[in-house]
Amino acid sequence: MEGIGGAEMELATPAVDSETHDLLRQPIQPISVKFEDVVYKIKGPNNKEKEKCSLLPLGARQPDAERTILKGITGAVRPGEMLALLGPSGSGKTTFLSALGGRLPLSSKTSPFAALGGCCPGKLSGSIKYNGHHFSDSINRRTGFVTQDDILYPHLTVYESLLYTALLRLPNTLSKGEKVRHADAVISELGLSACKTSIIGGQFLRGVSGGEKKRVSIGQEMLINPSLLLLDEPTSGLDSTTAQRIVSTLWELAKAGRTVVMTIHQPSSRLFYMFHKVILLSDGHPVYIGQASTAMEYFAGIGHAPSVAMNPADFLLDLANGVSSDGVDQDQRTAKQRLVTAYATNLKAKVVVDAHAAEQLAMEFGEEKRKKQEWHTTWWQQFRVLLERGLKERRHEAFSRLKLFQVFTVSLLSGLLWWHSDTTHLQDQVGLLFFCTNFWGFFPLFQSIFTFPQERLMLHKERSSAMYRLSAYFMARIAGDLPMELLLPTSFVTIIYWMGGLKPDPLHFLCTLFVVLYNVLIAGGLGLAIGAMVMNLRNATTLGSVITLTFMLTGGYFIQKVPVFMAWIRYISMTHYTFKLLLGSQYSVDEMYECEPGKSCRIADFPMIKAIGLDHMVRSALVLWIMLVGYRLVAYASLTRIGKIN
Helix, strand or coil, X not given: CCCCCHHHHHHHCCXXXXXXXXXXXXXXXXXXXXXXXXXXXXXXXXXXXXXXXXXXXXXXXXXXXXXXXXXXXEEEECCCCEEEEECCCCCCHHHHHXXXXXXXXXXXXXXXXXXXXXXXXXXXXXXXXXXXXXXXXXXXXXXXXXXXXXXXXXXXEHHHHHHHHHHHHCCCCCCHHHHHHHHHHHHHXXXXXXXXXXXXXXXXXXXXXXHHHHHHHHHHHHCCCXXXXXXXXXXXXXXXXXXXXXXXXXXXXXXXXXXXXXXXXXXXXHHHCCXXXXXXXXXXXXXXXXXXXXXXXXXXXXXXXXXXXXXXXXXXXXXXXXXXXXXXXXXXXXXXXXXXXXXXXXXXXXXXHHHHHHHHHHCCCCXXXXXXXXXXXXHHHHHHHHHHHHHHHHHHHHCCHHHHHHHHHHHHHHHHHCCCCCHHHHHHHXXXXXXXXXHHHXXXXXXXXXXXXXXXXXXXXXXXXXXXXXXXXXXXXXXXXXXXXXXXXXXXXXXXXHHCCCCCCHHHHHHHHHHHHHHHHHHHHHHHHHHHHHCCHHHHHHHHHHHHHHHHHXXXXXXXXXXXXXXXXXXXXXXXXXHHHHHHHHCCCCXXXXXXXXXXXXXXXXXXXXXHCCCCHHHHHHHHHHHHHHHHHHHHHHHCCCCCCC
C-alpha cells in the first residue's frame, strides 16, 4: 500500500482510542478496484423532465443535448487505501462514485436515475473490475454505499435504525443476539451512545444533529463489515470537528484492510493529508490521480504553485475551476485544457501502469462465489422485520389527531344530517349510501397515493444494497397499513349507521360494514397503483382526482341514463359496483316502501335503484375482487423499476 509522507503521517493520523474495537478487527475479503477509460454519456432531459433529473450533476441538466459526464478515467484503489474524489460541483464526482458502486451498469440503456423518475437515458463504457472480476451480487453484498443525503426514517431512534438494518443485512449465521451486539458495537464505534434513544428527526421534526445522522448512515453500511465502502460527501454541511471525527473513523476502517472511496467538496488541510490517494476532476476530465502527499509537488512541476501558503484542497479546486495559481483571472476553458494535456503527457502512463499492477495483485484476492438469488435472511424474516419497522415508523400517523378529527367529525355531521331517515324518504337514504361509497373511495385512495412516492428514495437505497426482496417489502407495507385502513372506516360506519336510520339489524349492519371495508381496500389498492406508476406527488394526485371524479359521475346516482358511448366507464368503476352492493345490503327486490301517502311501491322500482339494479350481487363482488388484486399487482409491477429487480 502506498503510504503518505512522514510529516504528513503525523498530521493525518486520527486521534482514536488505543483499544481497537472488535468491529474493526473482523476478517474481510479485500477488494481492489481497477477502472480503465471510464466514460459516461447522458442525454439531457427535455423541459418536462428537468425536475425529475434533479439528482444529476449540475452540468448535465441541459435539455436535448448529449453530454459526456465522465471522460476517460483510469486508475485503481487498493485495500487499505482511502481515495478522495475532488472537483468542483458538476465535475462528475457523484456520477463516478455511482459507477464504482454498480449504480451505473456498464452498457446500460438507461441510467439508475431513470429508476427514480423515468428520465435521462445514459450509457457507461469502459472497464471497472473488482479483484479482476466485473460487478456482481457477491461484490454488491460486500459493498457499502453512503449517499450524500441521509436517507433515514425520521421517527425511528438511532438504535432502531441500526438494529433493523442489522436484522435485515447480516446473515443467518449470526443469531439475533449477535446482530444486536453488532448494532451496539457500531453505535459505540461511531460515538452515538449519547443519542442512542433519540429519534432521527426530519425537516419538521426535531431529532439528532446533522453529524449524528451522517454517522448513522455510515453505521448502517459498517454493519455488514464491507470490504468496499463508498461515500458521497460524508462531511457536507458539518463543522470541522465533526468532519474530522467521521474521516478519522473512515481512516481506521481503511487501515483495517478495507477499500474506502469518497467524494468530498472542500476538505481542510488536515483532512486532505489523511487521504492516501486523490483524483481531481475538472468537467469530467481527470487532471490528477495519485498520492495526496505528492499532489502539490506535481502541480508545482507543471508550473502551478501557490503564491502564498494555502489549503491544498482549495488550491486544487481553484485549478480545476480554471483559476490560475496566483488567483489572476484567465480563460477558464484554456486553463482547464492545459491541465488535461499536462495530465495526459506527464501522469497518465504512470497511472495506467499502476492500475495494471493493482489488477495483477488483486487476482490473488479472488472472488467469493454466490448464487445470484441468495439472500442473507429468509422471506419470512424480512417480512417480520419490515412489518415491525413500518409499524414503528408510521405509528405517529396511523391514528393522528388530524385523521381522527376528520373521520369522526364527518361521521357525526353526516349522522346528524341523515338523523333517523327512513324509507318514506328513500331518496335521502340512497344518498347516504352513495355518500359512504364516495367518502370511503376518496379518503383511502389519497392516503395511499403518497405511500410509494414518499418512500421512493429509501426503497431505491435499500433495494440497491440487496437488503430485502421486493415482495417482502410490498406485503409488509400492505399488512402494516391494514389497521389504519380498517379501524377508522369501522368506527365511521358504526356511528353513521345507527344515527342515519338504516335497518337496525345486525346482519344488515355487518353486510354494510363489509362492503365499506371492501371498498376501502380496493380504493387503497388503486392509490398504491397510481402512486407507484407515476412516482410524482403532484401528477399522482391530479390523476387520482380525475379517476375518482369519473367513477363518481358514472356511479349511478347523479345520472341514470348514461350516453351509450360513455356507458362502458361504469363497468370499470369501483364506485358503481360498491354502490350496488350497498343498496343490496339494505334492500331486497320485493321490499315495499311508502311512495305516496297511503300507497306502497316496490323499492326495486324506485328510479335510481332500478337503474342500478338489485340483482347480480355476486358478480359485482367478483369484479371488485379482481380490482382488489389487480390494482396491487399493478403497483407491485411498477415498483420493480426501483432499485434491483427480482
